Amino acid sequence: MTVARRDVDGTQCGSTANEALTPAPLGQRLRSALNMGGRRKLYLAPLLASTIFSASIVVAQVRADAEADLDPADWTEKEVGIPVTDALTIEKCGSCHVPDDKGNLSRISWIRATPEGWSQAIKRMVKLNGLSITPQEARSVVKYLGTWHGLAPEEAKPVMYLTEHRIQDETIIPNETVHTACASCHAFAQPMSSRRSHREWGLLQNMHKALYPQAEVQMGHPAAEQPAGASPSAKPVTTGEVALAWLSKEADLHSKAWTDWRPRIRTPKLAGKWVISGKLRGQGRFVGEMTIAPASDDFATTTTLRSLDTGKTMSRSGKGLVYAGYSWRGTSISGSKPAKPDDLATPLRETMWFSPDQSSAEGRWYWGEYQEFGLDVKMTRATGGPVLAAVSPLGVKTGTKGAQLHIYGADLPSGMAAGDLDIGDGVTVRQVSVLSPGEAVATVDVAPDAIVGLHDVALNGVVLAKALPVYDTVDYMKVSPETALAHLGGIKYGKGYEQFEAMAWSKGPDGKPGTDDDFPIMPVDANWAMKEFPTVTYDNDVKFVGQLDASGFFTPNVEGPNPERRFSRNNYGEVWIVATAKTLKDKEGKPLTGQAYLVTTVPAYKRWDQPEVSQ
Structure with missing residues (x-):
């Protein structure tokens, strides 16, 4: 019944x-x-x-x-x-x-x-x-x-x-x-x-x-x-x-x-080699490869990543599954013990969106008590032909001669010639040296009147879109994230950290900052400091919310009432995060500066998928 x-x-x-x-x-x-x-x-x-x-x-x-x-x-x-x-x-x-x-x-x-x-x-x-x-x-x-x-x-x-x-x-x-x-x-x-x-x-x-x-x-x-x-x-x-x-x-x-x-949904066929490019705020860019192999109704992965800033290489292994033919959910481990909270050696969760034709993917590999750390990734399937993944360094100035551009990818032809590369109007490729199937070095000249903006890099029809910023002046500096959230912790609850980064920007062809044609040029080496965000006269949040290190990494203070603070309040508060460029200067000869707004709040005392089903 x-x-x-x-x-x-x-x-x-x-x-x-x-x-x-x-x-x-x-x-x-x-x-x-x-x-x-x-x-x-x-x-x-x-x-x-x-x-x-x-x-x-x-x-x-x-x-x-x-x-x-x-x-x-x-x-x-x-x-x-x-x-x-x-x-x-x-x-x-x-x-x-x-x-x-x-x-x-x-x-x-x-x-x-x-x-x-x-x-x-x-x-x-x-x-x-x-x-x-x-x-x-x-x-x-x-x-x-x-x-x-x-x-x-x-x-x-x-x-x-x-x-x-x-x-x-x-x-x-x-x-x-x-x-x-x-x-x-x-x-x-x-x-x-x-x-x-x-x-x-x-x-x-x-x-x-x-x-x-x-x-x-x-x-x-x-x-x-x-x-x-x-x-x-x-x-x-x-x-x-x-x-x-x-x-x-x-x-x-x-x-x-x-x-x-x-009617187009089909079993995903993702086995093979995928070329990776990624970016982690505060740690720069990465390139690498992921090999995907079938494993029952899931996939097994082996991944190698290389930092373009330090040259350090790391390996990971993991597994993943795909929903609806395109939506990847995975995990991976490095086998190494992480040395600090933002260490990429930490176990990661992977969320990626594969293109319907299963030729590329993009997403985020994240970790942290509040998932605050994340590697933004793009992947391209390697099918035997050339694949372009990244260009380094970012940003070349108009009028530059003999700039050395490293081009990363896979299956780059050993006989690559200068004429095989096209970086757009005003950028002339003088010479190419292929160091390996995954890396080549191009020597380029940039004309004084080259078109400013994000240039494509093309290799015989294979295009890496908007890969190389060409600029005439650095117009301003921006700190990201512009609005940030950190959580107190360390006694009973985990800390929620935040990493800040300073980037140089061009105001683009229209000459007006803050419009749609502005584009980022390159990371900026900066000095970091916290400044009071005034709310009430007795706040003095800078003394209590936490510490900001020389790399822009913010570590929040501990949770709980603080007897050293007025009314024994928690260490929450609001501050400005200020970056001052070490070498870049504005038109008046003063160092470029930028700032972001940071709220440091109490721990998330309870976690849930949905409140009505949480424990």
Whole structure:
């Protein structure tokens, strides 16, 4: 006998006498969900196109629906579902998510999500609804759903920063109303990492209202923009209605991208050699190779990296798996004990996006208590022909003669001649010496009137885009990250560090700093210092937040009350991080300077995938 009930998010849940699927009481679940102390706000920036969705369109779309005033749980699902065909998924999910005669499972067939999204859903089902599933079974279910109920490459790429654990400013959101509804508590990439039917977006709003009291208040507020000419007595359009209409249109279940991608999904064939170029803030650039070999349903990897700054070489071994034919999740170890927090010898987690044709990849290999350290990587498949990965040093000045450029890659032809290389108008290649199949040295002259900007480097049709900055003057210096976050720790909790870097910039052809044609030239050797960010008169944060070393590496202070501080406050605070160039000077002969804003805050006392399923 099966007893069905409706869960708080609209799921039809059931349990049989033979299955121990008794869910926790609603009150207990809500108490768990509301135990959200220590929330860490992430400032993350999507690479999403901004779409303005006017309130008048929202009204027309939302309120024309006869079911608009009903609870979404009572709406009729009108969209075609995506059938579930995996036997294990049906076995584990089908007792609660009722199947229909078309092979759809309720709820599941009307959602697409990233592997992380499906993993969170399974954790929620275990914690709140009594799902019994082993780690291996969960892994298999996530792999199936992340592939056949996942995102198309074009949908996933703009929000990969979320799974790459990048901390960035999140500024490009469609409008303030959607920001209030969807990005007040988490990154906007969180909702944009899934695609749902109109009813499913409504049910997701229901879940938020049930678990988080503030969500109902936020979504019930009148939207910032109301229809022009609306009657004063008309019911105002709410923030939740605007967000629901926008998501239903811009993050719909059956997008063209998914329709095009679904028939193209295939087993990834990634075995072979891949050429790597990477950059780690504060430690410069790296080149290397990764060899990928099949291993059961996963891949085994062997990686070699070489620092272009120090020449040091390191080796790693690891494993990875691919979802949906393009989305890599992996780990690797070096076999060496890390000597410091930012040491690349540390075990790494790898998140990469492979191009649909499986010829290239890009992503982030990260580590740290707060995933604050990360190697930004690009990989190109080696197929026997020449591959270009990097050029060093960065930045050549107009009018320079006899500059030595090291070109790194793979399978570089031993007979490479000067005429085989093309670095754009105004850059003349005089001579080429091939040191190995992975490195060549080109001697170049740069004309005084060479076009400034990022030049391509081309080898007989193989192009490394925007690889060489050509500049006439260094116009200003910028410190990155411009806005940074560090966490106190070291007694009971781990520290959250931050590495700063100074870069020289050109203001580009338009001669105006801060415009789209500005481009970075090269790293700058600088002196580092902290300066007070004034908030209240007795702060003196510079004395308490932590230490900044000569390389721009910030180590936060310990957590906990400090009796040496006024009111025995914690060592949190706000400071400016100031870089002063050692040799580069401005037009007045003064050293170039730049600064960044650093917030040092308390530890994240609690970690979670989603608050309602955390321990």
